[in-house]
Amino acid sequence: MQANAVLAKAVRLALIAGATSATLSTANVIAAEDSEKVERIEVTGSRIKRTDLEGSSPVTTIDAAAIEKTGALSASDLLRGSNLNSFGSFSERSGSSAQSQAAINLRGAGSDRTLVLLNGKRMPGSPTLGGTSVNLNLIPTAAIERIEVLSDGASAVYGSDAIAGVVNIILRKDFEGLELSVTGTNPVKEGGDEWKAHIVGGASGDRGNVSFSFEHLNRDIIFQRDRYYSRATGHKAEKFSQTTGISAYARNFRDKDGVYRPLEACNNPKMVDGGRTFDYGGGDFICGYDYTAEAADHAARSYTAGYVSGEYEITDELRFEGQGLFARNETFGRYAPAAGWFNVKANSVNIRNYDKDGKFTGIGKNKTDGRVYYRFTDVGTRDTETVDYSTDIQLALIGEHDEFGWDINYHYTLQENNAYGKGYVHRPTVEKLVESGEFNFGPEGNSDSVIAKIRHNTLKRDTMKFHSINAGINFEAIDLNGGMIGWYFGAEALKYDYVADVDAQTAAGDVIGSSGNGSGGEREVIAAFMETVAPITDDLEFNMALRYDDYNDFGSAATPKVGLRYQALEDVVIRASWGKGFRAPSLTDLYAADSFSSDTATDYHYCEVSKTPANECAATQYDVTRKANDKLEAEKSDFVNLGVIWSITDQLSTKVEYYNLDIENAIQFISLDALLEQERKVGYGNLKQGKLKRSGDNANGKIESAETPLVNGKGLKTSGLDLNIAYTDLETSFGEFGFIYDQSFVLNYEEEEFFSGPVVDKIGRNGLPKLRAAFTIDWNMDNHSASLITKYIHSQYERTVQGVSSGHLSSQTTMDFNYNYSTDWDGKFSFGIRNLTDRDPVLNRNNDFDTSLYNIYGRTFVATYTQKF
Structure with a gap:
């Protein structure tokens, strides 16, 4: 079989269907220069450049055109709707120090188990989120060229946190010309109006280029009333x-x-x-x-960001690359008095x-x-204003000589987040x-x-300083039947400096209506890693990666990964990968001071004592002290992925992926609900972890207070199937059509019912839907184009009492429409409607809903004009 023929087929397939994700996406295609020569590309999940568009691990690419179809004005809004974001993820909340934050949660394994990269380099977690999860609201959408999502484990390549997958946000480079764009939105419901403007430009010369972007976004507040x-x-x-x-x-x-x-x-x-x-x-x-x-409910938001990147060819074999990202994210939120x-x-x-x-x-x-x-x-309402500043700088020297190459990179990030609160009370x-x-x-x-x-005003300051330097060499050596083996050897040094400060009165627990405490620490990591890609035959490729990380405050970990890619038929590719992963306890997990929280839970035991039926037993807020744990151990994981890609015709393709993720020693807070479930099994006063105090120290009394610590639990197991079907280039007298169906189906999601309790399959419970799917219809004709994206979230049980699920939360289907008209003067008018049918969140009997899965904006009209020069 001729490798170039296979690649050409793959290129045609990618142009037709792409690798869809969540709402939709378009594959990253590097076209062949001629029938015998193709450009090698670097894909997320490997440092070795390759010619194959589909490797041994599944990578989904969402490009700028796909982002435009969704009408999303931020990276967080875009990724929140992804099928791979199985159970949703944290989004902006009003009134707290975290009201400016948003994260991504692949496979429902947790945002702290999803690694986020910027142009292939690790981003540190937000200090407001304890350094565990990246704040996507700091990413400039106008500068995004594409987003690559690796949906299997990658600790062997990138280190800690890549247990559930990797999101690589790739910003624009080598842009020529000038682009101006302005967007406005008008929700039919009160609040949430947005407007955004950006400028993107760039120029290139004989030996280098420079690109830049600047954008500003405003979003109005949404009140609960x-x-x-x-x-x-x-x-x-x-x-x-x-x-x-x-x-x-x-x-x-x-x-x-x-x-x-x-x-x-x-x-x-x-x-x-x-x-x-x-x-x-x-x-x-x-x-x-x-x-x-x-x-x-949602805070008002004002976001401004600038981005610049450039490269210069020092010699024919040596070039310099540099980039800088500067962002300011300001929010205003309100709590009741x-x-x-x-x-x-x-x-x-x-x-x-x-x-x-x-x-x-x-x-x-x-x-x-x-x-x-x-x-x-x-005293008045509690008003919180947050102001987040982020500076991200990457510098690199890259050398190439024949089949040998080297690179050295320096990465610096500074995040300074400030939260100012008014209307609090000194106890x-x-x-x-x-x-x-x-x-x-x-x-x-x-x-x-x-x-x-x-009256008391609160102040919270969170800072994260991050330094990283890494270097590596790549070369080809040892000739096999399918070609030369590719190698990459590298080393990396990382340093984190994290500080979270609150005013003294809040830290002492003396402020009514506020919570939180200070924490901080330093961490240094030294790592060595290698990768190899071995083309055993023209049809069979073997991949291997190995990484060793050594932490100054925690310990060390060695993580391997292997993969196979087999061209079974000219139109069929079979791939498989297996890898180990790990996640080190974060600095805040280990060393944070105790913090006060008002947690919502349902005390079924007291309802039973007071003869209140379980279906009338209401969730209530209770005083809870959350405690860190400096004895935590690292999480360890195994991730298996099996996939088949079939190019049925030049127009029709399908892809099926099976994944299985098994996490041991899962780091978790024991929630108050879990503490109550544990109490029902072991009896009051016999909890193995955590504390629960009832009035009069009576087993049948009301809850007075509780302590919920961080612990290493038994773990988490989840598996599922991802399916993609794509058909494009359907030519009719009414224009050209394309269709993409994309879904993620969770087979199981097993974890402890409560700490040290039985391990049960929780899939289908409230907030854990079995299925998320999207169906996209694309149309274009002359200067006109349009798309309709239908998104589906499966139904769930409303509540679970003693392991028995009951009640029904209906499924949700929403539609997003987008229309574009390209003018003869390089302008483009775009009109869209998010949530075309104005679907509300799926509500439970208490008129509550899962804020990670659903949003409250309702039908929203979006209009954009873009001009290129």
């Missing part, structure tokens, strides 16, 4: 369990026995219906606060009393010491004013002087 499913419900309900969006952190008192009663201060217009009483269950009564009236607890002594507050039948019997003083749960509406001052009698618990609230004393 602007969506029917985010607004509170049940204002007139008798039982608190029948409400949504209403908080028990209003103005309530809990005595030493755990009995709740409303304060007289509930008689306030800011409380629900001026302070109406809800049956809290088990003989408890409270008033509520509608926090959705003032809080926001601060809510928290503080201690009071007996006879210090007025409470509403009720008899055993729930009848109001009058107002009196609290008879015991207790705790007040108070909403500080007089010790409140308690002091309560003791002195200055704090007014009456309905009228507090004076301006008291409010000025208790």
